[in-house]
Amino acid sequence: MTPLELISQVAAGQDGMVTTTQALAAGLSRDQIRHLWRSGRWTRLARGCFAPYGELGPVASRARIRAAVASLGPGAFAVLDTALELHGIAGLRRSPAVHVSVPVDQPRPQRPGDPSLVVHQLTMAAGDVVRVSGISVTTPLRTVTDVILRQDRYPAVSVLDSALNAGLVTAEDLAMVPTLLRGRRGAVAARGHLGEADGRAQSPLETRSRLRCCDGGVPPDELQLEVRDEDGHLLGIGDLGWRAARLIAEADGGGPHGAPEALFADRRRQNRLVNAGWRILRFTWADTLRPDYIPWTVRQAMSPHP
Known part of the structure; x- marks a missing residue:
């Protein structure tokens, strides 16, 4: 198997994305990687991450999310709107921005290299981060909690309804949200949104x-x-x-x-x-x-x- 065939195989298992480290391990040199990117045969998704097919297919969005998380190193995880997308929770218009958090004990990147990449530093409790298709992301409960703090009533209730309808959170889970909201900006309005949630809504x-x-x-x-x-x-x-x-x-x-x-x-x-x-x-x-x-x-x- 040639290096490019091996890389294609790796990318196929990662939503069409491969990292520089993986390309080097497959046998390519940095000069070859640079040439493939600059010639248009590869698409650069984020720093150190590429789509080795030129044009991305229907999984482009998740490939870009995976690349954004990988580009920020170990410990990075998807949050907010991006976490909603990974969990399949509806309610917000899809944003071109990818929201990723790095641990609070790591330096926050000043220039992530991609204007559509928004880097956060959110404090997480134990168990707040899981993996979806191999991508680190906040849990559904933590995700909806973070999102409803930042959204107006209609999109916030839509997000809650969608998460309930999909079975990703339960009524018992939502009963814990007021505690998670305590002391955070937007908590008063968010508690009101909780009271209007109804998982019977299908869209x-x-x-x-x-x-x-x-x-x-x-x-x-x-x-x-x-x-x-x-x-x-x-x-x-x-x-x-x-x-x-x-x-x-x-x-x-x-x-x-x-x-x-x-x-x-x-x-x-x-x-x-x-x-x-x-x-x-x-x-x-x-x-x-x-x-x-x-x-x-x-x-x-x-x-x-x-």
């Missing part, structure tokens, strides 16, 4: 729609409301429901509802619910950007019509 769009309804004085009676016929057969499940009004609101995200098969299934389900006497409202992300629109629409649908 940030559902969370935002629910919060708009709550703010507008028409909170849903149920989330993931099951509607069954007289024989107990399931007719459909509504994202937000008002059982007494026989009203359901659906949060239609572009991803899960955009495929033709999903659209057809949604229409069949809606027909079953309408025939059973339920009314269906549908809301999109753009609707949640207008504070009054969703609650007004729900209130109109609940009002008796002549």
Whole structure:
């Protein structure tokens, strides 16, 4: 096996990333590495880290995260938005910045070499750092705790809902968060966000729609409301429901509802619910950007019509 073949094999197990140390161990010289990078055959991801394929594939984001952590040496770990991404927790817009922390007892790099790399020095307790796909990262609980301190209400509650829905944190875990927040900047607002978390929300769009309804004085009676016929057969499940009004609101995200098969299934389900006497409202992300629109629409649908 040639050095380049060996390096490709190593990179394949690391999201398409290889370090200078690994390339040297495979048999390349520093001059050869430099030539491969400057000629465009390799892409430099971070200091001492490369993608040996020129252009990165679909795992580019995780490759860059892995490279950023590796470039800061032993003890570095992903935090904040980047940790959310590694854990698969939704709720924030994806940021081009990679957030990495170095231990507090190590010198903080003044020039990490990448303008999109944000270096922190966060104090961690024992057990606050785990490994995901070989990358050191804060635990889901520590991650959401750190994030909700820095976010406004809607994204913060969306993050909490996503972590709960995915089973990455539990209600018992969240009961410990006030202690973790004590004395930290933003703790008062973050404790309020905890009280609004609901793991039944299956997307940030559902969370935002629910919060708009709550703010507008028409909170849903149920989330993931099951509607069954007289024989107990399931007719459909509504994202937000008002059982007494026989009203359901659906949060239609572009991803899960955009495929033709999903659209057809949604229409069949809606027909079953309408025939059973339920009314269906549908809301999109753009609707949640207008504070009054969703609650007004729900209130109109609940009002008796002549």
